[in-house]
Amino acid sequence: MAPKQLNGRCSVFGCQSDKLSRPTFAAPSSESLRNQWVHFVFAGNAPIRIPKCVFVCAKHFTDDCFINLGQYKAGFAELLKMKPGSVPTLLASATNRGQASTSTVYIQLPLSRDVACQTDHLKTRTEGTQLSFRTLQTHIKSEGVQANVFCKDFGVGTSNADPLCLSSTPIRRPSKRPRVDLEEELEDNPLEVSSLLEASNGPDSTYDPSDSITALLDSTLKSEDSSTATPNGKKYMVYESCIMELFNACPVCTRACEVTTQRLGTFLSVKQQCPHCTFGRRWNSQPILGSTPAGNLHLSTAVYLSGASFLKIEKVFKAMKLQLFRYETFRRHAKSFIEPAVIHQWKVLNDLNLQRLSQEEMVILGGDMRADSPGHSAKYGSYTMMDLHTKTIVDIQLVQSNEVGGSTHMEKEGLKRSLALLESRGVHLDCIVTDRHPQVQTFLRERNITHYYDVWHFAKGISKKLLAIRKQKDGEKLKKWMKSINNHIYWTAAGSTSGPERIAKWTSILNHVRDVHVHEDPLYPKCEHAIRQTSDRSKWLQAATPTFSKLEKLLTNKRALKDVAKLSPHHQTSSLEAFHAVILRFAPKNVVFPFIGMLCRLYLAAMHSNHNVDRPQAETKEGVQIYIYKISFAKARKGECRAKPQKTQQTFGYVDDIMDVIFEEVFPNPTSYTEALLEIPVPEPLTAQYEKPDKEAVISSLVSRFKRGDV
Numbered sequence: 001m002a003p004k005q006l007n008g009r010c011s012v013f014g015c016q017s018d019k020l021s022r023p024t025f026a027a028p029s030s031e032s033l034r035n036q037w038v039h040f041v042f043a044g045n046a047p048i049r050i051p052k053c054v055f056v057c058a059k060h061f062t063d064d065c066f067i068n069l070g071q072y073k074a075g076f077a078e079l080l081k082m083k084p085g086s087v088p089t090l091l092a093s094a095t096n097r098g099q100a101s102t103s104t105v106y107i108q109l110p111l112s113r114d115v116a117c118q119t120d121h122l123k124t125r126t127e128g129t130q131l132s133f134r135t136l137q138t139h140i141k142s143e144g145v146q147a148n149v150f151c152k153d154f155g156v157g158t159s160n161a162d163p164l165c166l167s168s169t170p171i172r173r174p175s176k177r178p179r180v181d182l183e184e185e186l187e188d189n190p191l192e193v194s195s196l197l198e199a200s201n202g203p204d205s206t207y208d209p210s211d212s213i214t215a216l217l218d219s220t221l222k223s224e225d226s227s228t229a230t231p232n233g234k235k236y237m238v239y240e241s242c243i244m245e246l247f248n249a250c251p252v253c254t255r256a257c258e259v260t261t262q263r264l265g266t267f268l269s270v271k272q273q274c275p276h277c278t279f280g281r282r283w284n285s286q287p288i289l290g291s292t293p294a295g296n297l298h299l300s301t302a303v304y305l306s307g308a309s310f311l312k313i314e315k316v317f318k319a320m321k322l323q324l325f326r327y328e329t330f331r332r333h334a335k336s337f338i339e340p341a342v343i344h345q346w347k348v349l350n351d352l353n354l355q356r357l358s359q360e361e362m363v364i365l366g367g368d369m370r371a372d373s374p375g376h377s378a379k380y381g382s383y384t385m386m387d388l389h390t391k392t393i394v395d396i397q398l399v400q401s402n403e404v405g406g407s408t409h410m411e412k413e414g415l416k417r418s419l420a421l422l423e424s425r426g427v428h429l430d431c432i433v434t435d436r437h438p439q440v441q442t443f444l445r446e447r448n449i450t451h452y453y454d455v456w457h458f459a460k461g462i463s464k465k466l467l468a469i470r471k472q473k474d475g476e477k478l479k480k481w482m483k484s485i486n487n488h489i490y491w492t493a494a495g496s497t498s499g500p501e502r503i504a505k506w507t508s509i510l511n512h513v514r515d516v517h518v519h520e521d522p523l524y525p526k527c528e529h530a531i532r533q534t535s536d537r538s539k540w541l542q543a544a545t546p547t548f549s550k551l552e553k554l555l556t557n558k559r560a561l562k563d564v565a566k567l568s569p570h571h572q573t574s575s576l577e578a579f580h581a582v583i584l585r586f587a588p589k590n591v592v593f594p595f596i597g598m599l600c601r602l603y604l605a606a607m608h609s610n611h612n613v614d615r616p617q618a619e620t621k622e623g624v625q626i627y628i629y630k631i632s633f634a635k636a637r638k639g640e641c642r643a644k645p646q647k648t649q650q651t652f653g654y655v656d657d658i659m660d661v662i663f664e665e666v667f668p669n670p671t672s673y674t675e676a677l678l679e680i681p682v683p684e685p686l687t688a689q690y691e692k693p694d695k696e697a698v699i700s701s702l703v704s705r706f707k708r709g710d711v
Contacts, residue, residue, distance in 0.1 A: 250274035265325030267293035300333035307586035340673035346603040362430030369411040383414020388571035393606040452568035499565030
């Protein structure tokens with residue numbers, strides 16, 4: 001029951017107020033004090049018959065006249081409570097009490113001093129000293145001492161069940177934290193959730209008793225709480241002992257309270273009930289989205305979008321004794337909200353890229369496949385198409401091995417699907433750069449698409465064969481030329497305009513290693529470097545040696561010359577290889593993912609790569625425009641040191657965008673997003689071709705090689 005509100009006018013200066021309270025103090029027992037405040041109220045012109053009640057604004061009293069001024073300012077009391085014997089002494093609003101200046105004290109003028117007050121201590125206030133004209137009637141709690149405690153900033157509200165009473169009993173704080181009477185793990189008691197909790201908005205379509213809160217235990221929890229569940233808000237790690245300190249004492253009477261807690265994953269609900277003044281409130285650590293704690297969904301989303309492993313996060317939480325939900329809850333969040341949002345966001349961003357490419361005349365793309373495991377045992381193959389001008393991923397296709405009859409056919413199928421998508425969106429290809437996969441060569445040749453080979457893949461194959469020759473007998477001289485031959489591959493590809501010219505420059509290396517710099521081929525008649533005389537003849541190779549014969553056979557075989565003619569003169573696929581390293585952060589090869597889970601992680605890797613593709617070079621703290629370099633020792637370079645320019649830190653704006661999609665679009669209405677997810681064709685498992693045996697029969701047939709019984 002809310003306190004009764006009265007309307008009136010201050011009797012001193014006519015101050016208007018709409019918040020008046022019943023008497024909350026004992027009148028001055030001294031005749032001189034009584035005459036003093038009567039003289040003040042009526043400005044020295046007291047009438048012959050003094051009214052029974054007058055109204056005096058709180059701004060005419062000093063701060064020390066109020067008992068609960070601090071609670072009033074903090075929002076824990078709606079009406080001011082005065083000390084016995086308080087006298088108004090301020091003619092104007094000389095003091096500044098904020099909201100207290102608008103409150104009015106309802107004063108009853110006593111005509112005589114009550115005998116019951118004469119034997120009491122003047123500085124001790126008991127129920128016997130608080131007299132009004134109803135004191136001798138049937139006892140009813142005074143409306144003037146009823147207070148509703150409200151603190152909106154901390155999500156605290158009061159129960160409307162019983163009015164609160166401010167007791168005059170001397171205050172004493174509890175010596176220790178009150179015992180928590182109930183520590184419930186709601187996750188382990190799903191049936192108890194529905195019996196304890198009552199929905200404020202009713203369960204939504206994603207309701208699950210083991211992972212939802214139909215309404216948090218309190219009628220004060222309303223749907224507006226969902227507006228505070230912004231994913232960009234700050235969160236903190238709070239210890240239980242620190243939370244319980246906030247509920248040790250009643251904010252009204254400051255005495256010990258009964259405290260119970262209930263938990264659901266990372267969500268904590270604290271119920272505080274004071275047995276002395278009937279004050280009660282419910283505090284929730286997180287806002288509620290429909291029937292789901294916002295923090296649980298925030299954590300699942302953050303783990304998924306960052307490419308982290310829930311199982312590893314769970315180990316961290318257990319080590320720190322942090323409360324966490326179960327893996328089944330994480331998978332439910334992923335399937336219902338996160339994965340539909342990732343698919344939707346990728347389609348939106350990729351449509352913009354494809355629309356941009358369709359407006360360009362000629363597009364140069366790079367393609368390559370990544371398998372989830374080496375050899376012929378790969379289950380998934382992801383084929384990526386990259387715009388080599390902007391280094392952005394324009395398409396990524398996921399192929400399962402049983403769709404195409406084996407892992408060796410996945411790369412061709414991925415390329416075929418990507419080209420079909422690009423053609424349907426009106427993208428005109430100038431050429432495509434890939435590795436030297438035989439099936440890809442045949443497919444692109446039949447489609448009459450200009451095809452170039454990546455130089456790095458060709459150089460890698462040549463270097464391995466050169467290393468094998470160097471390890472043979474009399475092959476030590478070749479060690480001095482291995483780096484020069486590798487550089488010659490890149491120079492040949494970048495400095496030629498046609499296939500025959502590339503072949504002419506490529507074969508010139510056989511003359512160069514013999515100190516012959518004039519060649520018979522008219523397309524490249526002589527070396528472009530300056531002719532230098534050297535006294536060290538040991539570094540040159542001789543034509544009649546076995547080492548030179550093996551080198552000549554390697555560099556001029558039919559396949560090598562054919563591949564050199566098609567080396568890419570401009571763009572390479574090194575950026576694609578770097579993107580494959582990014583995929584490892586979201587989909588490690590030692591973790592098995594379902595088809596949709598793997599596809600979503602590939603999309604996340606592509607969005608991460610596209611979002612950070614234009615990072616500038618890093619600068620010093622002083623802002624000096626110089627490059628910052630990092631010294632690295634690449635394993636492939638056998639201890640050779642190189643300097644790598646550092647770029648600015650990566651950003652994750654795409655994560656914020658997906659978060660907004662989840663909480664603003666997918667969660668309120670997930671139907672359309674889940675339907676789009678279900679439209680994606682999912683191949684049957686690899687084990688579908690085998691007959692599933694009886695589990696008990698398999699277990700009974702298990703025989704250890706160390707326990708075969710008697711022979």
